[in-house]
Structure formats: C-alpha cells, structure tokens
Amino acid sequence: MSASARPPDRDHPITRPTATVHLGVFFQGVNHHTVWSDPRSGSQTDFSSFRRLAETAERGLFDAFFLGEGLRLRETNGALHDLDVVGRPDAITQLSALAAVTSRIGLVATQNTTYNDPADLARRLASLDVLSGGRAAWNVVTTDNAWTGANFRRGGYLDHADRYVRAAEFVRAARAIWDSFADDAIATTTREPSWSRPGAITPVAFSGATVSTHVTPTVPRSPQGHPVIFQAGDSPAGRTFAAEHADVIFSAHGSDLDDALAFARDVRRRVAAAGRPRDDVKILPGTSFVLGDTEAEARELATWLVREQISGATALSILSHIWGEDLSQLDPDGPLPGHDPAPRELSRTRGTGAAQGDPAGLARRLRSHAEELGLSIREAVIATDRRPAFVGTPSSVADRLVRFVRTGAVDGFNVSPWLVPDGLDEVVDRLVPELQERAAYPTEYVGTTLREHLGLRSSRDVHGARDAIQRTVVGA
C-alpha cells in the first residue's frame, strides 16, 4: 500500500505531496558499521570495489557518491584501532578516477578546511568539477585538535572557537577562485589575438582573519558553476555555517520523524535568517537500510547485523574508549565495570564517528540500559549504538522514506551500505522500484550536473552577483 492510502497523520501532515526522494551513497569504511568480516565482503582498498559501488548507485539513479576523509588513523588509548576497516583513498583522487567510469552521478569529496590550503583545494575541486562535466561536490568539515594537526605543516594551530571562522573564510576564498574566469574568458577560435580575453581572468586577493591568498587561478567554472557544497556539522555553529554557505546538509537526523522535522524547522529558520529561500538547503541525513522479504525476516537480519557490527572485542574497545583505560581483558558477556570513568574530556583519537560527549554521561547511559534489562557489556553497547534506521520490506521502507520526504522532514538520504562492494544491490534492485511505483523517485537522470539532480539553483544565481554586474556592463 502506498503512503497516501494510509489514514492522515495529524501530527505529521503531508506538506509536499509530490516531493521525490533523493538518494546518495556514503562509502564510509572506517567504523564498526562496515562488516568486513563477512564472507561476502570484498576488498576495502581495491579501486574495483569503489567502482562497483559507484556503478550500482548510478544504475539506481542516485544523485551522489560520497567519500569520507581521513586525517589520522584512529587510536584507542594510544594504540592504533585495529578492529574496524583501516585506510582509505584520497577522496578527490579516487573520485577523479570514478569520474572516468561514470557519467551522471555526483561525486562528493569530504575535505576539511583546517589542514588544507584554499588555493590548492579550490583548484583540485574545480578540476574534478570540470573533468566530470559538473558533477563535483565538497563536503566541508572542520577539525582543530592538535593530535590530528600533528600530521600537517601547521600543526594544531587553530582554536576550536575559530574553526567555523576559518571554514567560512575558506569557502568564500574558494568561491572567489571559482569565479575568476568570466564565462567568455577563453578564445573561441585559434585566430583571436590572445588565448584569454584581456581582463577576463580576475586575480583573487583574499585577506581574512584566518585565510589569506593572492592567486591567479587556472580553472574556469564547470557546467554547474561551482561544486555543490555539503556540510555535516551538527553544532549550532555548524548549522549556522550550513545555512549561510551550504547547498546540502548531511545530517544525523533521519531515523525519527519528529526529530527530523524539528531539525528541518531549525535549519529552515536559520536559512531564512541568512536571507535565503527556506528550501534553499537540501537535507540528506545519513542512514542505512536492512531489507527483508517479510518484516520479521528484516528484523531478524537487523539483529544479526548489529551483532556482527559489535563483536565482543568491539564492545570492549568502545568501553575502553569511554573509560579511558584498557578494558580489553574484561568478559564482553559479563557485567559493566563497577567503577566510573575518571572525569576528563573524551579523547579525540577515536575519530569523529565515535561516541562524543561526557564519559560519565555515556557510562551512565550504558549502565542504566544494562541494569534495567539485565544486559551484558556487549548487549549494552549494542543497545546504545546507532541502529539501522530503516528495517523492513522494500515496500514498507519505501512508504516510510516517502513519508519523511513529503512531510518536509528531509529531502532524501545518504545510504551507507554495511557490505562492500555489493551492499547497495538490494537497495537499487528492490527499494528503488518501490519508490518509483509511488512516483517518488525519478525513472531516469534528467540533467547532467549534480546541481540539476538535486534541484539546486545555479551557483550563479546565488553567488554570481559580481559576474552579473560584469555581464550587464558588457551587454550595455
């Protein structure tokens, strides 16, 4: 049954009855949600695995293929974390290779603004955008801790408070670099007096509190103008940054409809406050699917999956991270430690996907679950871990996805497959047709650029004021 056949839900009214679901795939890799130990798992390193996923996503008419970023190998209490997938490719390099074997899907590179150089990163993104025919995007992330900085020239130079100051200046500098070529800058025939029209390539001079660059750029705009900007930070500063600068928010609010609606309201308020149309920023939360022939089968599969994701060793490793001491010798099927973690800041070395916040609070949460339900260490960690958001038959999951989109809570989802490289096959072969049957998913790519896939305004309308002025002068 389709969503529209259900009785109306007064708490979650359908505000966008014809809205369609946008899908992206996030190849996340380095965390315990990727089940590398399954016999069906392939290489996490070989290019062919990435190609297989990207081709499957493109077959499923996904908007985007998304890669994360690694700046330092994760550690638990000073030792390299060895239980999850370790290692990944450089995102822009890998996406450039994928651009050659795909033709429509968007290519999203996560890149931080703290340990990159604006002139260099803006150019690499623009190069990918031109080579892919306007399919590039940049997921802007920030970081500031000294442990990560120790791998980079400037070390841990940036104060936590300044991370979004730097990010905003970095994006503004990048946009200036992307706009340096006028659209008619390059000669159209070999008989013109010079390769570029005099005055049509504008040097960029950007000086801010945290970013300074003077550069004559070498890459013109792509067919989509600027690479699409994604943003993933969830803090108030991150949300405001997204409202001012981003085209897409890669949120963590996509499993509970009330939570997703509250997040969407907050984001749209911030977007309007930034002087933009309320729906200018698309919301695509990260998620995962577990599909079965029946609801019971899907639930059973989900139960199996979380136990695969959180082995006894992984549970103890998560515990060691929260307690700040080596607890790997405990019995994962036994009770939680009797003592509380020492009061301290949680270490940043476990990566951004790990538990965040106050160790005592995290320990309390585990303990309350364990005591209430009589759970072992492993069971308590499983009970408090992120669960697959959508578990069910392709039909019931499709209904729920459509509901999320048509109530205005989200614009779509970034799916993380838990099996590499075949984990997307079921989504494309079984879930996408259900969405198409509900007229909630495209049946072909209409445009060629990522901006067109996502229904975004051209970057020029948003950011190209300077050029509009130039064109007016030229046209007058």
Added chain:
Amino acid sequence: MSSRPLVLAVDLDGSGAHPAAWRAGSDAPDAVLDPAVLRRRVLAAENGGFTLVTLDDALTTTQATVSSGAVAARLDGVVRAAFVSQLTTRVGLAPRVDPRGAEPFHLAAQLASLDIASLGRAGWVVGDADQPGLADAIDRVVPELPADRELEVADVVRTVRRLWDSWEDDAVIKDVATGRYVDRDRIHDVAVTTPTFAVAGASITPRPPQGHVVVIAPDTVLDPAAADVSLVGGADVAEVVERAVAARGAGAPRVLADVEVLLDADTSCAARLAALDADAEWTPTDALRFVGSPFGLLLLAEQLAEAVDGIRLHPAVVGTDLPVLTRFVLPRLFATRIARAPRLAQTLRGALDLPRPENVFTQEEAA
C-alpha cells in the same frame, strides 16, 4: 652506457611545449580543459608504445602569462592522471607536483591512491618552479631562498616515501578469529621532523602497489640519488650526455633526457616553427630542443641511447607532433630495438626495470 633499449615518455600537458601551440592544431582553444581531448591523447600515447605520460602542472599562473596571450588554464595534474588511469591499461602516469605547494601527508595519499587505482602505474614528477606567486597563493610561509627550497624539496620527498612505507605490504590481515582487520605492528608512525614541518602518524592510505610511486625529478631539483628517475636536459647533446653521466655517477637509478621536439608534418618543421614563432617566442628551457625530421630524431635517439635510459619528449604541438611520433618515430625505434614498449600488466617500475623498494620500517626492524 646503457645496455637496455630506451623507454619513451611524453609530456601531454596543455596544447604543447611551444607557447603558440594552441593556435596550431585543429582543436579549439579550450581543448586544454576537455576530458575527451585528454582521453584521446593519452590513449594515443599508450597505443603508440610510450612507457610514461607526464602531466606538467602548476598551482597558479601569473598575470604576465595571462597578458602575454598564452594558455592560462590547466586542471590539477593528479586529478587528470587519476581520470585517465581508468581509460588506460599499461602506460605509466606521472603528474607533476611541486613539494613547496603541497601538504606532504595529503600528497602521499593522493599519489598512493593514483597507484592503487592504476594498478601500479603511478609516477610523480617532482618540480620546483621559479614561480612568482606561489608564496602569495599558499596560505602559509613558503621557503623562498635557494638553499631552503632545495632542503624543502628533499625533505618532502623523503617524508612522502616514509609515508608510503608506513604501512607494510601485508598490514591488512582480516583475522576474523580475533576480529583484527589490520596487524597494528605492521603500521608505523613516520615521526618526521624537518625545519619547516613535521608529520607524526602513518599514512591514511595503504602502501601503494609499487611500494613507492616512481619518483621522477630533474637533476636541478633533487639529488639524483634521492630520485628513481633523474631528468636531464642541456643546450646540446654533449651537455645532455655530460649531465646524464654526472646523474648516474651521483647515484640516479635511471636517467631520462628531456627533449622538446618539433617535427616535419604536413608542412616542413622549418615552416611550422616560423609560423609558431611569429605568434609567440619559444624561449629556451632546460630541455634539449630538436627541430627536424622523424629520421633526424631517430638518429638523435640512437645517440642518446649511449648515455641515458630513456627520453621524455615534449611535443611542440601535441595535436601535430604526437601523431608524427607515434606513426613515424616510435615504430622505427621499436623495430630497431633502440627503444622498447611496456608490456601488459607491468607496473611502471617493471617497465623501467626498477626494483620494488624495501620498506624502510621493516629494514629498521631487521637491523
């Protein structure tokens, strides 16, 4: 003196080595940005039997270049190389990256990723352009004094090699019984400290298939012993030979001569040169310059074969000179065994007859 047949490389950046090249071919001026043109040219080079395609690059251009009327656009070299890695099967791919503009940690991961995606065909042309503007473009202090620059280039190369070694080849163990994906004893912190930067941890990317990406550097930029392939130029053959001998004496594992070529095509080389020079002056570079017939180039190659392991050609006009090279020069060089073409499923190291480097960390452990 070299006993093996020569390997042949070609630089396919932009429209060609001559600044007026963009006017000369049949391509539109914006062909330098066109993925289809890049694909066509790299495939032509691969099919012609070149062992290596290099892609010259620079982070920024100058207002002087722009106002001179020359080509002022160029896509990032690593991005271009990665793109063509999936369209080719046997040719080596070496983008130029200048260490002073790069973040060593990112650079090591980029080149390792290129090597993984190309199944062991990646190279790195180490450059250090006298580029006015680099220091202004980069948002940090960039070494500018000659001695500091030399040190910086050497330090970045050393650090990048160490990052490639930070994972042992067999670090991924996927031991289901213990739940360990990697053996943490086979992944090493690089712990490099130089006067201008430090890198603490291991690379984010596993060791590349070749162990180390092939490091290719002009003898003027990097100590030949620190490179895998040293590039030498010269105003005449005698100087090229002299520098090749010196580079080899200094410990260069392989030496390639840089040669700019403008050949007889539909019109004579002299007429072509005059037409190009009428548009823009072709200022001399460090490369040896050859203007002449395909047969003359064969003789030059034979001469150089006495002193070098290979030749990197810089076509004056890619659209014109590359077809002449692949049609009239390379087949003769292969037929006479003056030069050799790469075989299928060879790595770039294999095609250059270079050994796969030992891992510095396993060597340290063994010592």
